[in-house]
Amino acid sequence: MSTPRLEIKNIVKSFGGRRVVDDLSLSVMPGKVTCLLGPSGCGKSSTLRIIAGVEMQDSGTIHVDGALVCDTVFRVPPEARSIGLMFQDFALFPHLSVGENVAFGLRGDKGARERVKELLQKVGMSRYIDDYPHQLSGGEQQRVALARALAPRPRMMLMDEPFSGLDDRLRDDIRDETLEVLKGEGTAVLLVTHEPGEAMRMADEIALMRDGKIVQQGAPYNIYNTPVDLKAAAFFSDINVIKGKVEGALTDTPFGQFLAPGVPNGTEVDIVIRPQHLKIDFDRAGRGPNPTAVDGTPARGVVERARFIGASSLITFRMDYDGSFLQASVPSVFLPKPGTPLWIMIRRDRCFVFPRR
């Protein structure tokens, strides 16, 4: 097992008696992009500021490449941590040209000129080398800021919502380009975002954060497909929740029985399924399809509304069994009329059963 590029252990930080970072441990491996993902106010930026050295933790340690960078006694100053920073309000120096901005952190090092050229080429900004920041668009400034941060070959990059100032289409392009440049440089990255889509797109590993703690960590595929609880599932998409109560490791619902292994009798559970995993079938003179082991028993619902939203259609059902609403999403165009009865099944391999909190 190689040494993590960054390893933070048991970091605690309180403001005014409130624990904003609560015993947080995390490591980032060389060449990997880890996303710290969580809702606004969960402590992501505070964690990043502590790693950068601009904020001091109350307790806990930070190591870079196995060497202690900071504990509560010893502290390497921010500028000596070999950490590149890219924050939301990245400001280029207005009085310096693009080339001079990128060269800024190199302080006239040997080979600085070549390094500036190499990086500007990587970010597609070579021909702007003599321009000034005010002559550039937001996306172009962002590219220069990336080149500037990478110029001194930092051991790792900390990025805090770096793309949030850009409009949607441009943002997707810049994210992809940035990722390519970072991967090309082999830099380890810790990126803070509150957008699941951004984390899924950028990350090798996602650390899902809530109330100052990491609640789940893993590859995007695993985080999405095996959420640790209902909130973790709901952070990535709309969800449907079907309520049940466990008896003998099983839960009876209008959709048939669900396994709830290891859950004590009498426990109330939430069965969670994403809209794209509901199965829809047609009404056959008041009857639905036959029950199966994989999909359980069908339950009837009536279309409340259906909307086409681009790559898919969203259908809301009012369920016969209790009048509650379920939402299904299907690829392409499927727009049944309001009032149409249809049958819904719940794929057992795609639902999650969580004890209710």
Ligand SMILES: Nc1ncnc2c1ncn2[C@@H]1O[C@H](COP(=O)(O)OP(=O)(O)OP(=O)(O)O)[C@@H](O)[C@H]1O
């Ligand atoms: N210097 C400070 N003094 C007092 N409270 C602070 C300070 N810095 C952060 N906080 C509080 O700590 C909490 C976490 O803030 P932080 O910026 O780390 O969260 P975040 O997850 O990055 O959220 P956002 O995405 O909105 O920036 C917030 O409630 C914030 O008000």
